[in-house]
Amino acid sequence: MDFTEDQIQRYSRHILLQDVGVEGQEKINNGKVLIVGAGGLGAPIALYLAAAGVGTIGIIDGDVVDLSNLQRQVIHFTPDVNKPKVISAKEKINLLNPDVNVITYQELLTAENALEIIKDYDFVVDGTDNFPVKFLINDACVIAKKPFTHGGILRFEGQTLTYVPGAACYRCLFHSPPPPNAVPTCSQAGVLGAIAGMLGTIQAAEVLKYLTGVGELLTNRLLTFNAKTMDFRTINTKPTHNCPVCSTHPTVTHLVDYEQAVCEIKRK
Amino acid sequence: MSQIKVNGKEQTIQELMTLSELLVINNVAEPSMVSIQVNGTFVVREDYDTTKLSENDEVDFLYFMGGGSKLY
Ligand SMILES: [Zn+2]
Numbered sequence: 001m002d003f004t005e006d007q008i009q010r011y012s013r014h015i016l017l018q019d020v021g022v023e024g025q026e027k028i029n030n031g032k033v034l035i036v037g038a039g040g041l042g043a044p045i046a047l048y049l050a051a052a053g054v055g056t057i058g059i060i061d062g063d064v065v066d067l068s069n070l071q072r073q074v075i076h077f078t079p080d081v082n083k084p085k086v087i088s089a090k091e092k093i094n095l096l097n098p099d100v101n102v103i104t105y106q107e108l109l110t111a112e113n114a115l116e117i118i119k120d121y122d123f124v125v126d127g128t129d130n131f132p133v134k135f136l137i138n139d140a141c142v143i144a145k146k147p148f149t150h151g152g153i154l155r156f157e158g159q160t161l162t163y164v165p166g167a168a169c170y171r172c173l174f175h176s177p178p179p180p181n182a183v184p185t186c187s188q189a190g191v192l193g194a195i196a197g198m199l200g201t202i203q204a205a206e207v208l209k210y211l212t213g214v215g216e217l218l219t220n221r222l223l224t225f226n227a228k229t230m231d232f233r234t235i236n237t238k239p240t241h242n243c244p245v246c247s248t249h250p251t252v253t254h255l256v257d258y259e260q261a262v263c264e265i266k267r268k
Numbered sequence: 269m270s271q272i273k274v275n276g277k278e279q280t281i282q283e284l285m286t287l288s289e290l291l292v293i294n295n296v297a298e299p300s301m302v303s304i305q306v307n308g309t310f311v312v313r314e315d316y317d318t319t320k321l322s323e324n325d326e327v328d329f330l331y332f333m334g335g336g337s338k339l340y
């Protein structure tokens with residue numbers, strides 16, 4: 001593709017980067033990325049990928065913007081409350097970078113629609129807040145041989161892992177969803193807003209690394225950090241030989257929707 | 269006594285301590301929210317009681333992390 005003068009200017013800090021250059025920027029502009037969840041992680045990821053010029057960004061989320069989202073979901077603004085998150089996100093992306101083609105799916109990712117939706121994309125981003133969809137994304141991406149980035153945050157901590165076919169998948173590390181009765185009580189939940197930005201921008205960097213082929217992805221390594229101490233650590237892992245989905249004899253051969261329990265803060 | 273590493277940090281434990289016991293002394297309140305790797309290999313939950321730790325073992329506790337707003 002030929003860049004216009006405006007595009008050369010817009011992407012000049014990428015083009016100046018020796019590892020990216022014009023060629024790398026072209027790969028970004030040709031990239032198709034699906035972001036699952038336009039929430040705490042999806043918001044910074046969508047903004048940075050849009051700013052970077054990712055050519056096609058798909059966003060799937062069935063929720064509307066709630067006042068309690070604005071503490072960390074930086075793509076949504078106060079006037080967006082009650083607006084579908086995918087619409088709010090699309091509006092900001094269009095304002096930020098008209099080069100980006102935004103495709104919105106105002107629905108939940110389910111066992112039924114997952115493979116059909118992800119098939120059009122080069123890379124999938126897990127920006128979800130719940131385990132059923134995290135496992136669904138993993139299984140769909142393993143089955144469809146799509147790379148994806150897993151992200152999880154809780155309180156002051158975050159974790160992320162990048163999957164490409166052949167590397168350890170989320171189930172290699174976390175065999176199956178935790179039992180609902182084991183999850184902590186509401187008083188133990190919550191998240192420091194900036195954690196979503198810290199982890200989301202790491203995930204966005206992984207997407208751009210994948211699209212441009214630059215550097216080493218977070219494959220077979222789980223990056224974890226705790227913002228209370230600002231200790232970062234990568235835990236080396238490897239594919240598990242009896243992984244339920246990515247091993248040679250998988251027990252998970254089709255997608256399932258796990259049950260979801262929600263913790264809502266009661267309004268007084 | 270044995271010297272092991274838990275999440276990269278040195279820890280001194282009783283000899284032949286099991287993974288279940290290690291979870292207890294590290295105050296892991298909800299073991300089903302943790303996945304455990306010993307020397308780079310994951311141990312299935314059913315084997316926590318029988319997996320004994322020895323000198324220089326490297327143990328990683330990997331915690332389930334969702335999204336902070338929904339718990340499950
Ligand atoms: Zn696996």
